Amino acid sequence: MSGDVILDVRDIMVSFSARRAGRKYRVQAVDGASLSLAEGEVLGIVGESGCGKTTLGRTIVGLVRPDSGTIRFNGADMIGAGSSSLREMRLKVRMVFQDPNASLNPRRAIGDSVAEAGDISGFFKTRAERSAAIAATLTAVGLNPAFADRYPYELSGGQRQRVGIARAILPTPSIIIADEPVSALDVSVQAQVLNLMMDLRDQLRLSMLFISHDLGVIGQISSRVAVMYMGRIVEHARTRTVLDQPLHPYTRALVAAIPKPDPSKRILGAIEMGEPPSLFTRPRGCAYAPRCPLASDRCFVEVPNLRSAGTDGRTIACHNV
Amino acid sequence: MSTNSATLWLRPFIARPIALAGLGVLLATVLAAAFAPWLAPYDPYAIDPLIRLTPPNVTHWFGTDQFGRDTLSRTIQSARMALLIGSGVVVFALATGVPAGVLSALFPRLGHLLMRMVDVLMAFPTLLLALGLIVILGPSVANVILAIGLGYMTTTTRIVYGLTLRLRAETYVEASRSMGAGTVWLISRHILPNLVSPLLVQASFVFAFAQLGAASLDFLGLGAPPEIPSWGNMLAESRTFITRAPWLLIFPGMMIVATAFSLNLVGDALRDRLDPRFRQVFGEKG
Amino acid sequence: MLSVRDLTVSVGPATAPVDIVAGVSFGLAKGEILGLVGESGCGKSMTSLAVMGLLPQPGPRVRVGEVLLEGCDVTQLQPWQRVEAGHGRMAMIFQEPMTSLNPVRRIGDQIAEAVRVHEGISGAAALSRACELLELVRMPDPRMQLSAYPHQLSGGQRQRVMIAIALACRPQVLVADEPTTALDVTIQVQILGLLRELCNRLDMAILFITHDMGVVAQLADRVAVMYAGRIVETAAVDELFGKPRHHYTRGLMDCMPSRNSGARRLPTISGQPPVPGTVAAGCVFALRCAAVRDVCRVATPPRMEVSRGHEVLCAFPLGGGELP
Structure with missing residues (x-):
């Protein structure tokens, strides 16, 4: 690990209003999440669908307004910032989206999509500078610079995701929020894109x-x-x-459930772990208690807070581990 | 537009001959309107009492009316009014409906207000709304365009509103927002370019219905001034001669049907062009 | 029990057909799970639809080959003829259970309807059979769930309902097209476990289509790897994962992050799969193969049995084994 804290997210709460069976509900999508990111570091966020990981990422890039909490980029507040300094920060914190088919405007040429952040902010001084930057960025993500004049439908899924990455690194940001960037790709293409992201992390000293x-x-x-x-x-x-060595019972289940590509290590039938409760019927205590093999009475009434466990900065939210 | 996309636009017409025929009829109408003074064999206003109500013959292909005016020349001359009203209505409907729909979708509060107003207007049948307006404003070409256009502004607003709501949720719009894009940027770079093709389809249907609406108003004497030749006016003037001189109704009536029908065919073909399934060659997923 | 021979599915005009599935052959025995694995566009879904007789109309068609269910070719039969001839004993489940269920009908009625069609019983009898089926798929609290609507169920429960509907015809063969791809891993492992259990209990054969090598390793007895419309390698699951012989199979395994823990970079397969109809001659994988030789680009590779039950479509398979 290296460097200073570049992004500091504290106690983010995000809720949505939803309607179900005629009644209005408040759905708590993110419930007090905190994390920090050091310069050049990659922090993974893992969880099942609906766990709030995508909402947290969208909150950081400003697509969702949190109910409360702070987001600091290099010490500067991102939520309450004025529009000019916020615009500058938006250039520094960028997002790569999951679905490469949906994240590119079908009616815009690849080059225009790649240059979009620069165009919005008036980053390019001349047309020549702009096209040179587009060509350099496309090359950096392993695409032919001639793709600048093509349209998304002419590209394969993997190539489109490379364009999505190119769009996120021009002009060069400090942080990339990558939301499931390889989930929609085939495994052979997935490896290529992962390698690309690791290369860019090293070359551009990106935090992710x-x-x-x-x-x-x-x-x-x-x-x-x-x-x-x-x-x-x-x-x-x-x-x-x-x-x-996963400690939290949920992490243990998650690690155990990965289908290992090794027929001698079969896990089927060995695991019965229930299903996550609906966001509409959040349990009172620990949200995992209804599925948890270790759950005690306390777990059903009291929400466990994150506490440090063991060495090297591990924290865990569980009463019973 | 590149040749590639030009062939994409033409393909649905080539694939369906009847749509190609529709396109042909429309082109012919446009040409007739443009070159009416040269194409018309006689002056459409020239009165000749000696040849009143002659049936179609070698010199007057479509016959003559109760004042001895040449029906063919008047039918050709009328294409001008038809196209003027049609394009006027389309321009009016788009110029008002597109901004109203886009802004309603992007600003929910404004949208709430505007969409309720649209609901009220849509509660009236289009023709009834037009009739009422003409009665208030008085008959003139501009008022006909306004009266019919208002009816189609509501449907256009609705369509644009729905499309923009969907576009607003597209990931590429979110990507743009996450990079700090403002409303003007979103509208000009992402929303309007994606509205062009569906609006082309909408325009062709509005054009078709404007033909029918204008003809109805003319027939009721509330449309274009009677001295200007238009298909609707021709029908209105000659309806008392329907048994003695049916040709006076047949030819302008056929033109109304032909243009409206052709526009619908062209609209259908354009809609096929927009259907993503049409562009797919290999439909395989797995 | 199920035998597919030389199945070729084509699109385009009859004069210039493009084969999206080219000469696929495999067999499926009672109580066996065959994993058909490949990347998107490799033709695995088309193969499954062709086996089921569910190819979209108009569109791709079976140009050559036969699908024998207990010795009877079903490719020439219309769906209703299959049922009448008593060969309707195949069922299919799909990736997205929500789109396959009617949102405004109770799931009990939807399962009972399938029971009615296949067994000719109705009313209370069909509903109680529906309840049995829900128990069979280990739905928690089946009697209660009969009156639930699809939106009240979780994704995993919906997939259980789809499996229950598929089981209503007491199938001999269940075709499962990526049934767990849309599910979370903790749910996926339960659905896979359920399929394995049903296969054993009902002595049913399963054709399991997936892109995920991990899922195949966990579930399948035998594996067929598909690439560009062809099966390039078939073997028992232990053999395939222990000693892959085709370069593509090997490449697929290597680029899985979970098999590669620790390494700095992931090995990759360069390039992309070919567009159907563009490979004129030679091996379909030649363009991306690291061990390609000149002959691969001109001559179609032979299908070799490198060991008992282990076939590979390659002229120079990994670990030797050239033509005798």
């Missing part, structure tokens, strides 16, 4: 928040990982530690 449901992918790219369950971070530690 890497959101994924796939612990295998997270294990490849990130040094630390935060495990989310129903809007809260339940375990946070170095990636190897989490993968090798």
Whole structure:
């Protein structure tokens, strides 16, 4: 691990109003999540669908307004910032989206999509500078610079995701929030894109928040990982530690459920772990208690807070571990 | 536009001959309107009492009316009014409906207000709304355009509103927002370019219905001034001669049907062009 | 029990057909799970639809080959003829259970309807059979869930309902097309476990289509790896993962992050799969193969049995084994 804290997220709460069976509900998508990101570090966020990991990422890039909490970029507040300094910060904190088919405007040429952040902010001084920057960026993500004049439908899924990455690194940002950037890709293409992201991290000294449901992918790219369950971070530690000795019962289930590509290590039938409760019927105590093999009476009434457990900065939210 | 996309636009017409025929009829109408003074064999206003109500013959292909005016020349001359009203209505409907729909979708509070007003207007049948307006404003070409256009502004607003709501949720719009894009940027770079093709389809249907609406108003004497030749006016003037001189109704009536029908065919073909399934060659997923 | 021979599915005009599935052959025995694995566009879904007789109309069609269910070719039969001839004993489940369920009908009625069609019983009898089926798929509290609507169920429960509907016809063969891809891993492992259990209990054969090598390793007895419309390698699951012989199979395994823990970079397969119809001659994988030789680009590779039950479509398979 290296460098100073570049992004500091504290106690983020995000809720949505939803309607179900005629009644209005408040759905707590993110329930007091905190994390920090050091310069050049990749932090993985893992969890099942609906755990709030995507909402947390969208909150950091300003697509969702949190109910409360702070987000600081290099010490400067991102939520209450004035529009000019915020615009500058938006250039520094960028997002890569999951679905490469949906994240590019079908009616815009690839070059225009790649240059969009620069165009919005008036970054390019001349047309020549702009096209040179587009060509250089496309080359950096392993695409032919001639793609600048093509349209998304002419590209394959993997190529489109490379364009999505190119769009996020021009002009060069400090942080990339990557929301499931390889989930929609085939495994052989997935490896190519993961390698590209690791290269860019090293070359451009990028910090990354890497959101994924796939612990295998997270294990490849990130040094630390935060495990989310129903809007809260339940375990946070170095990636190897989490993968090798998961502590929280939910993390253990998650690690155990990865389908290992080894027929001699079959897990089917060995695991019965229930299903996550609906966000509409959040349990009172620990949200994992109804599925948890270790749950005690206390777990059903009192929400466990993150506390440090063991060495190297591991934190965990569980009463019984 | 590149040749590639030009062939994409033409393909649905080539694939369906009837749509190609529709396109042909429309082109012919446009040409007739443009070159009416040269194409018309006689002066459409020239009165000749000696040849009143002659049936179609070699010198007057479509016959003559109760004042001895040449029906063919008047039918050709009328294409001008038809196209003027049609394009006027389309321009009016788009110029008002597109901003109203886009802004309603982007600013929910304004949208709430505007969409309720649209609901009220939509509660009236289009023709009834037009009739009422003409009665208030008085008949003139501009008022006909306004009266019919208002009816189609509501449907256009609705369509644009729905499309923009969907576009607003697209990931590429979110990507743009996450990079600090403002409303003007979103509208000009992401929303309007994606509205062009569906609006082209909408425009063709509005054009078709404007033909029918204008003809109805003309027939009721509330449309274009009677001295200007238009298909609707021709029908209105000659309706008392329907048994003695049916040709006076047949030819302008056929033109109304032909243009409206052709526009619908072209609209259908354009809609097919927009259907993503049409562009797919290999439909395989797995 | 199920035998697919030389199945070729084509699109385009009859004069110039493009084969998206080219000469696929495999067999499926009672109580066996065959994993058909490949990347998107490799033709695995088309193969499953062709086996089921569910190819979209108009569109791709079976140009050559046969699908024998207990010795009877079903490719020439219309769906209703299959049922009448008593060969309707195949069922299919899909990736997205929500789109396959009617949102405004109770799931009990939807399962009972399938029971009615296949067994000719109705009313209370069909509903109680529906309840049995829900128990069979280990739905928690089946009697209660009969009156639930699809939106009240979780994704995993919906997939259980789809499996229950599929089981209503007492199938001999269940075709499962990526049934767990849309589910979370903790749910996926339960659905996979359920399929394994059903296969054993009902002596049913399963054709399991997936892109995920991990899922295949966990569930399948035998594996067929598909690439560009062809099966490039078939073997028992232990054999395939222990000693892959085709370069593509090997590449697929290597680029899985979870098999590669620790390494700095992931090995990759360069390039992309070919567009159907563009490979004129030679091996379909030649363009991306690291061990390609000149002959691979011109001559179609032979299908070799490198060991008992282990076939590979390659002229120079990994670990030797050239033509005798």
